[in-house]
Amino acid sequence: MIYTLTYESVIVKPMDNQEMGLLLEQSRNNNIRDNITGCLIYYMGGFIQVLEGDRTKVLELYEKIKLDKRHKNVHMFSYPR
Structure with missing residues (x-):
């Protein structure tokens, strides 16, 4: 089964x-x-990003994304139980 997670965040500084x-x-x-x-x-x-794949891999990636200094206020708002 494909695991899906969606999050939103605010950019710290505009990207060219x-x-x-x-x-x-x-x-x-x-x-x-x-x-x-x-x-x-x-x-x-x-x-806003939707991630799909193996549950463990998606959650590991999400943890890395939360630490990325290019954005802040990372908020997960959609995921299966």
């Missing part, structure tokens, strides 16, 4: 196209390695 491109490249490489899929939305100074 180069910074966003680097973030996406790193994320894609890590997600391929860990067999995680999903969707990242950057809009109006914040992120």
